[in-house]
Amino acid sequence: MTTVETPNSIELSVSGMTCGACAARIQDHLNDIEGVQAAVNYATETATINLLRGIPVERLIGAVEEIGYGAEVHTQGQPEMNRHWFPCLDFPSERQSTELVVDVPEGVVVSGNGRLVSQRSQGGRTVWHWLQEKPHVAYLVTLVAGDFARVPLENRLSGVPMQVWVPSDRAGDVERTYGRTDRMMALFERVFGEKYPWDRYDQLVVRNFGSGGMENTSATTMHPGAILDEIAAADDDMDGLISHELCHQWTGDLITCRSWAHIWLNEGWATYGSVLWEGERDGEEGYFDALLDQHRVAGGDGTDGPVGMVSPIYGSPGETFRRAPNPYPKGCSILHMLRERLGDEAFFKGVHAYFDRYKFDLAETNDFRVELERASGLGLEGFFDQWCYRPGCPNITVSAAYDTGARALTLQARQTQKIDERTPAFAVSTPVVVKTAGGVRTFEWEWRTRADTLQVTLDGPPEWVAFDPRLATLKTLKQEMPVEWMRALVRQGPTASSRRQAMAVLRGDATPDTVAVLEAVANDPKQRLKLRQECVDAIADFRTPVGREVIARWMEKPPTEPKLMASVCRAVTTIEDAAKAKAWLADRLKDQRSYAVRRACINGLAGLGAKDHVELLLQMVDVPSRQQELQLAALEALAGLNEAKAIEPAIKACSLGNFDRARPGAMGSLARLCPKAAEDETRKRIVNLLIGWLDDPEERAQRGAGEALATIKATEALTRLDAMAASDPVPARRDWAAQCAKRIRG
Numbered sequence: 167m168t169t170v171e172t173p174n175s176i177e178l179s180v181s182g183m184t185c186g187a188c189a190a191r192i193q194d195h196l197n198d199i200e201g202v203q204a205a206v207n208y209a210t211e212t213a214t215i216n217l218l219r220g221i222p223v224e225r226l227i228g229a230v231e232e233i234g235y236g237a238e239v240h241t242q243g244q245p246e247m248n249r250h251w252f253p254c255l256d257f258p259s260e261r262q263s264t265e266l267v268v269d270v271p272e273g274v275v276v277s278g279n280g281r282l283v284s285q286r287s288q289g290g291r292t293v294w295h296w297l298q299e300k301p302h303v304a305y306l307v308t309l310v311a312g313d314f315a316r317v318p319l320e321n322r323l324s325g326v327p328m329q330v331w332v333p334s335d336r337a338g339d340v341e342r343t344y345g346r347t348d349r350m351m352a353l354f355e356r357v358f359g360e361k362y363p364w365d366r367y368d369q370l371v372v373r374n375f376g377s378g379g380m381e382n383t384s385a386t387t388m389h390p391g392a393i394l395d396e397i398a399a400a401d402d403d404m405d406g407l408i409s410h411e412l413c414h415q416w417t418g419d420l421i422t423c424r425s426w427a428h429i430w431l432n433e434g435w436a437t438y439g440s441v442l443w444e445g446e447r448d449g450e451e452g453y454f455d456a457l458l459d460q461h462r463v464a465g466g467d468g469t470d471g472p473v474g475m476v477s478p479i480y481g482s483p484g485e486t487f488r489r490a491p492n493p494y495p496k497g498c499s500i501l502h503m504l505r506e507r508l509g510d511e512a513f514f515k516g517v518h519a520y521f522d523r524y525k526f527d528l529a530e531t532n533d534f535r536v537e538l539e540r541a542s543g544l545g546l547e548g549f550f551d552q553w554c555y556r557p558g559c560p561n562i563t564v565s566a567a568y569d570t571g572a573r574a575l576t577l578q579a580r581q582t583q584k585i586d587e588r589t590p591a592f593a594v595s596t597p598v599v600v601k602t603a604g605g606v607r608t609f610e611w612e613w614r615t616r617a618d619t620l621q622v623t624l625d626g627p628p629e630w631v632a633f634d635p636r637l638a639t640l641k642t643l644k645q646e647m648p649v650e651w652m653r654a655l656v657r658q659g660p661t662a663s664s665r666r667q668a669m670a671v672l673r674g675d676a677t678p679d680t681v682a683v684l685e686a687v688a689n690d691p692k693q694r695l696k697l698r699q700e701c702v703d704a705i706a707d708f709r710t711p712v713g714r715e716v717i718a719r720w721m722e723k724p725p726t727e728p729k730l731m732a733s734v735c736r737a738v739t740t741i742e743d744a745a746k747a748k749a750w751l752a753d754r755l756k757d758q759r760s761y762a763v764r765r766a767c768i769n770g771l772a773g774l775g776a777k778d779h780v781e782l783l784l785q786m787v788d789v790p791s792r793q794q795e796l797q798l799a800a801l802e803a804l805a806g807l808n809e810a811k812a813i814e815p816a817i818k819a820c821s822l823g824n825f826d827r828a829r830p831g832a833m834g835s836l837a838r839l840c841p842k843a844a845e846d847e848t849r850k851r852i853v854n855l856l857i858g859w860l861d862d863p864e865e866r867a868q869r870g871a872g873e874a875l876a877t878i879k880a881t882e883a884l885t886r887l888d889a890m891a892a893s894d895p896v897p898a899r900r901d902w903a904a905q906c907a908k909r910i911r912g
Contacts, residue, residue: 237274238312240372240387242380243305245426245483254304258422259528261301268294270311277310277331279383281365298383300363301526303422308382310370319344323352326362331370336393343394343404344369346447350409353446354439358416359518360525367415369408374826374864378407381414381436391793391827398792401728401762405447406440413439421521424528426486427478430554431529433487434497441498455662455694457502457637463495464642469558469589476531476554482897491557499640500553506638507549507595508542516541552592553640558583560592564633565646573624575600575631580617591616594641596634599660602626606660630655635664645671653683656701662694669700676708685716688730699733706737714741721750728760735766739773748776755782761791765799772803780809787815794819794828802831805838813839813848817855820870822862830870833859837874853880860886860903869902876909884910 241251249256266278272287278296286293298307314331317340321328328347330340347369355361364384375389388411392404417435437460445453467490473479475491487493505513516538524533535550561583568575577598585591593614600607604625611620630651633643645652645667652675655668672680687693688701702720705713718741720734735754738747748771755767768786771779786800797819804812816839819832833856841849859871860883875883887910890903 236313238310238373240310240312240370240375241308242376242387243307243382244380245305245487248304248307251309252307254307256304258303258305258426259424261303261422261526261528263301264298264307266294266296266307266309268296268309268311270294273313274311275314275316275331277308277368277370277385279306279308279385302383302419306381306383306419308380308385308387310372310385310387312372314370316368317341319347321348321351323348324355324362326351327366329366329368331368332393333371336371339393339395339399342396342399343392344408346405347408347412349446350405350412350443353443354413354416357439357442357514357517358420358521359514360416360420360521362415363420363525364415367412369411374866376865379411381411381418383415383419386411386414389827390825395792397759397761401760405443409440409443410436413442416521421524421527421529424530425478426480426483427476428530429486430475430493430497430500431531431534433493434501437494437498438501441502451662451694454637454664455666455696457499458663458666460495460498461637461640461663463492463499464559464561464640467491467496467557467559469556469584469586471557474555474557491559496553496559496640499637503553503595503638503640504538504546504549506636508538508544512542513538548593556589558589559640559642560594561642561644562594562596562639563644563646564596566631566633566648566651568624568627568648570627573626575622575624575628577611577620577631577633578617579611579613579620579633585616592639595638597636597638598622599632599635599664600624601629601631601654601658603629630658630668632659632661632664632668635659635661637661637663643667647671649675649677649680653680656697657683657687662697665693666697666700669697669704673704673707676710676713678712681705681708681710681712681716685719689725695727695729698727698730702730702733702737706740709740717741724754728762731760732762732766735763735770739770744774748774748779752776752779752782755786761795764789764791765795768796768799768803772799772806775807776803777807780804780807780811783807783809784811784815787812787819794825798828798831798835801835805835808839810839813852817852820855820859820867822864822867826864826866829864829867830873833867833870833874834877837877840878842878849878853878853882856880857883857886860890865899868899872902872906876906879910879912881910883907 241248246256248254264279268276268278270276270292272290272292274292276294278294278298279302280296280298283295283297285295310331313334315334315337316329316331317337319328319330330344332340351362351367366384368385369388370385371388371390371393373390375387378389379392380387388407392407394404413436414432417439418432421431423429423431441453441456441460444456471490473489475489475493475496480486508516519541520529520534520537523537531550531554535546539546560581562579563582564577564579566575566577579596581591591614596611596613598609598611598620600609602624609620609622628651631647632655633645649672652668652671656665656672659665659668672684684701684705688698688705690698705716717734717737721738724734725731735751738750741747751767751770755764757763768783771783776783783800783803787797789796791797801812801816801819813836816832816836820829820836824832836852840852843849853875856871856875859867862868862871872887875887884907887903887907891900891907894900894903
């Protein structure tokens with residue numbers, strides 16, 4: 167058993183799970199108090215154990231109590247980092263049972279994978295014993311230890327024991343944020359045809375977590391902002407993240423991709439899981455609204471890309487998660503396209519067979535394809551080749567015209583992306599839905615050439631024409647259709663996605679008739695909120711007299727929905743009377759019911775150059791909010807005004823003890839506020855602080871400091887940055903340090 171001790175922190179003993187060399191290196195650092203920071207950094211960087219301790223900014227060492235942090239440890243394994251704290255084949259191709267025995271001071275709670283075998287306390291210490299008997303892969307092994315409240319969740323539908331681990335002062339926010347987990351679990355059991363496969367499902371909100379969430383088997387780790395107070399919950403929810411990570415317990419944990427090349431089988435499915443949850447919660451409207459957002463991946467996925475989504479060509483495993491054909495949204499869109507192509511019965515029959523055959527095992531893309539082929543009787547090699555293995559998506563332009571005499575609707579579509587022998591024209595499905603006085607008709611349109619024409623006979627002139635309203639093909643879309651059809655479509659289109667795509671067309675038409683339609687849609691509570699926000703944004707962007715009349719009506723009678731109200735706040739900045747706009751925003755800034763609205767007011771004042779509201783902005787720096795979003799917005803506004811009074815609040819917001827994801831933004835504001843003269847004492851102080859934060863225990867703060875130093879061209883930082891670039895143990899840190907140094911040299 168190797169024991170790692172840190173003063174004023176956890177004494178962590180993990181039986182059989184700690185690399186002896188790493189432990190010895192850490193222990194060497196702990197011989198004197200000045201070496202504590204190096205030990206913490208080494209544990210964080212090399213052993214991937216994040217030891218978040220109370221370290222004052224002035225020395226980056228000291229007592230936990232000075233900033234109110236309790237000692238906390240978490241591990242992060244994906245993609246290949248768990249080998250730094252226990253010996254393993256750190257690749258997704260190997261599954262094994264795992265067992266953790268963890269010895270901590272009494273009062274510290276510990277989470278591992280699987281079921282709790284025992285918890286024994288003696289002599290002021292507690293030994294926790296966790297066992298994951300069903301095999302899983304190395305990157306899913308987790309260890310979390312610290313001071314947490316464990317709040318049980320309702321499990322009436324699933325029967326699965328569930329808890330959420332949060333700081334003690336956030337226990338009252340758990341039900342509000344995570345109370346729909348049981349419904350999500352019931353949904354995924356139906357989708358995959360498999361009961362939840364593990365002993366429990368806990369969700370742990372930890373400090374300084376690098377990602378949004380991590381689907382460790384039976385125990386998901388969540389970032390520290392993944393808990394909502396009453397005000398934040400009125401603005402938004404965390405359902406997207408919660409459903410994504412829960413879905414992973416099947417897609418990634420129960421079945422794991424055999425190599426990183428096939429990561430879409432994990433991440434595409436989990437992203438689609440969130441879309442499925444939107445549909446479960448909000449019906450078909452929610453499903454297509456969420457799906458359209460995933461389809462936006464097509465805009466950055468060009469046919470001239472080096473590799474497709476599924477490719478064994480990568481320099482490091484992390485590259486497979488970040489490709490232009492991004493496996494999260496593109497994988498999600500592919501699953502939807504398969505569902506549209508096969509129909510629900512065959513699609514889910516194939517999905518159930520896939521999970522039954524490969525559960526507790528490994529799978530590749532072709533394994534999934536074969537199960538869908540068996541279920542549907544269709545050959546899908548061409549589909550998978552074009553969407554998974556080839557780079558790019560089609561860019562489609564469609565135009566339409568109606569011949570009144572012949573009652574003929576003619577649509578012409580063409581693919582405008584680069585087409586060559588490597589990436590030929592896509593075979594696409596783009597059904598067309600048309601509404602006339604006689605009703606609604608759907609026309610199937612399958613084509614595989616650079617351009618194609620569809621001509622259909624109608625019973626009368628179209629009221630609207632919806633091109634591929636169910637998103638059967640992943641694409642970028644440019645529509646050249648009569649504007650009156652688009653106005654009707656944005657109000658009455660068959661899906662939320664078709665209405666939002668019509669909205670995109672109407673952004674190019676600022677006529678009074680279009681403004682009237684957009685105002686009506688924005689004010690219609692039956693329409694989806696994203697569409698209503700887009701209508702407000704479009705009216706503001708028009709900057710026309712008619713549009714400003716609409717904004718004036720909203721100023722007189724503001725909407726009640728926080729997100730819509732935030733859009734109106736942004737729109738108010740476009741009216742001609744800047745003084746009136748600033749006064750209105752300043753008045754709304756006093757409303758404490760929404761962080762989103764107040765942030766929009768701050769941003770609006772900043773955009774209007776509100777020098778006369780500096781004191782109000784300075785007050786907002788100290789207003790508590792979720793993830794310090796109001797503080798950051800106020801500091802950014804003050805930095806834009808070059809307000810020297812903001813320097814001290816900015817320094818305070820940069821310091822350790824603030825929300826880890828807020829600190830880089832505060833450092834960016836501090837860089838903008840930094841005096842330019844090299845001999846200025848304030849500049850020297852800011853530069854010295856930023857150089858110190860290059861060695862901060864929180865990685866986001868390190869990067870934020872490097873970015874700020876590069877922004878102000880601080881040559882004083884080159885010695886430290888060059889040293890990091892040459893010898894830092896973390897490759898990613900070496901890379902960004904080198905980039906920062908390069909920018910400083912200019």
